[in-house]
Amino acid sequence: MRKKVIAGNWKMNKVSTEANQFVDEVGAKIPEDKNVEAIVCAPFPFLASLVDKTKDTNLKVAAQTMHYEESGAFTGEVSPVMLEDLGITHVVLGHSERREYYNETDETVNKKVHAAFNHHLVPIVCVGETLEQREANETMDHVENQVIKALEGLSDQQVAETIIAYEPIWAIGTGKTATSAEANEVCAYIRQVIAKLTSKETADHVVIQYGGSVKPANIEELLAQSDIDGALVGGASLQPESFLQLVEAGKK
Numbered sequence: 001m002r003k004k005v006i007a008g009n010w011k012m013n014k015v016s017t018e019a020n021q022f023v024d025e026v027g028a029k030i031p032e033d034k035n036v037e038a039i040v041c042a043p044f045p046f047l048a049s050l051v052d053k054t055k056d057t058n059l060k061v062a063a064q065t066m067h068y069e070e071s072g073a074f075t076g077e078v079s080p081v082m083l084e085d086l087g088i089t090h091v092v093l094g095h096s097e098r099r100e101y102y103n104e105t106d107e108t109v110n111k112k113v114h115a116a117f118n119h120h121l122v123p124i125v126c127v128g129e130t131l132e133q134r135e136a137n138e139t140m141d142h143v144e145n146q147v148i149k150a151l152e153g154l155s156d157q158q159v160a161e162t163i164i165a166y167e168p169i170w171a172i173g174t175g176k177t178a179t180s181a182e183a184n185e186v187c188a189y190i191r192q193v194i195a196k197l198t199s200k201e202t203a204d205h206v207v208i209q210y211g212g213s214v215k216p217a218n219i220e221e222l223l224a225q226s227d228i229d230g231a232l233v234g235g236a237s238l239q240p241e242s243f244l245q246l247v248e249a250g251k252k
């Protein structure tokens, strides 16, 4: 059985005291459970403190993006070397907001995925279609293309360790969730695409999350699907109680 990975993506929210209070409250309550992993994806200014505060807990800390170069003249950017040095375990790559507002492309996502593995960071690679693409029946082709490009050049072992987050863009922050059947259909297709790229055995190892208006009220139904192995959650991950309920659902 694949483990469930519940990742809270705080996006550009919270100030330092709020971030620290969150992990103080939540960290100790995350169970040691090989079947569920809990991660908070926090803004850069909080990472060092959160890594320190969570070091004796089961809560992991992720970055929300990074550059693919190790160092250099890239004002305002953060490198994989810096994240590794801090003790960060995961990094979100290719989130639709990064693709839309910060020119992240399939090519740069692929470079970042390689950089993540070079620095012992687990990449959480986001893919997903717009409403227009869904209505034009282009969802599967679009998502397949994003997955193939993101994983280009990885070893089977690295593919097996990659987390894919399927996030239909029309469901992000809108309150509209894909039905669990719709979400599962795409997640299952992603697994088939990965099986074709590698092998069924490798594809069976890959954790595929769903993201888009996930909340305590709908997570159980989503996680009950055959190919949904967790959730990448924005709004509903900001409050400790709600985040803990999401993690709790991952244990079932």
Ligand SMILES: O=C[C@H](O)COP(=O)(O)O
Pocket: 009, 095, 167, 171, 172, 173, 174, 175, 211, 212, 213, 214, 232, 233, 234, 235, 236
């Ligand atoms: O990274 C998280 C997703 O963009 C989903 O955000 P949301 O749960 O607020 O819809």
